[in-house]
Amino acid sequence: MQIPAYAVPAPSAPLEPFAITRRAVEPDDVLIAIKYSGICHSDIHQAREEWFTSIFPMVPGHEIAGIVEATGDNVTEFTVGDTVGVGCYVDTCRTCVNCQRGEQSYCLGHVAGTYNSLEMDQQTPTYGGYSTHIVVDRNYVLRIPAGLGLDVAAPLLCAGITSYQPLAVWGAGPGVRVGVVGLGGLGHMAVKIADAMGAHVTVISHTPNKEEDAAGLGADSFLLSSDRAAMKAARGSLDLIVNSASAVTKLDDYFKLLATDGTMVMTGLPDADLAINAFSLTMQRRRLTGTNNGGIPQTQEMLDFCGQHNLGSSVEVIDIKDVNSAWDRVVASDVRYRFVIDVDTLTA
Secondary structure, three states: OOEEEEEEOOOOOEEEEEEEEOOOOOOOEEEEEEEEOOOHHHHHHHHHHHHOOOOOEEEOOOOEEEEEEEEEEOOOOOOOOOOEEOOEEEEEEOOOOOHOOOOOOHHOOOEEEEOOOOOOOOOOOOOOOOEOEEEEEEEOOOOOOOOOOHHHHHHHOOOHHHHHHHHHOOOOOOEEEEEEOOOOOOHHHHHHHHHHHHHHHHEEOOOOHHHHHHHHHHHOOOEEOOHEEEEEEHHOOOEEEOOOOOOOOHHHHHHOEEEEEEEEOOOOOOOOEEEEHHHHOOOOEEEEEEOOOOOHHHHHHHHHHHHHHOOOEEEEEEEEHHHHHHHHHHOOOOOOOOEEHHHHOOOO
């Protein structure tokens, strides 16, 4: 079926109306009427070929929330009218060791990204959430809990799970001191989730006017990274740092905030190489690691957790016609904290 969408026709070109073809609903498929699609900075990076060679025309969007409109004959876990989501990928090899243990985001075979990728036939391009409908295999559809608005739930499918995974894997909870570097789309969700887990949360930012926002999101304390005296006084005060800032590449001052056996987890994706002195690691047995977005089981776990704690993303909902200006504002860090497209405006 042909459906309306917005696409980037060529590298760095503006988004414009476009028609795409979705496959017919097969026995294991779910047809989703997309209601909201979050704008992730990675949409912009890929559309502007800032990371790697991309596939054009490109329909971005991997933070998708919508309503089931039809199901294939084999689908029993979803019914028409269910609220569901789709994240960063729509299929994986299913046979590698990581897929077998539910870590699909670390698939060792072919990953069919939700957009700017190829389906499992490795020939058919995928198109994302800046469109009215999507057809997805049931194994890659997530259930959005009742009570979570679809607008605030959409960014959970990337920003939410990308922030949840390091907190879950490294055991954020009561008695654990968590630092969050950067208070953007990822960082603000890391603060909300870590607070809900019961951790003591410190936001570390170069922007002093973020302190009030940090407290409102659940942070217990705020550390201005340009305040040399405060940074020195805070050395050894954290057990876990989630570094969501794409502009922070010199890590030594941040590593000194970690206690013995502390861990810094990279979730942001800086353009430049990271710089760190080996002594920052060795002197207190500190660790530097990173995480991708999560597998299907953990993403569902995150959605259920957010449903239980009434945690949605802080969003600004926009008309699809304003998407190009919204992209410019994302690049300028002029959003608190996630733009979400009202997909109904695509056909208005």
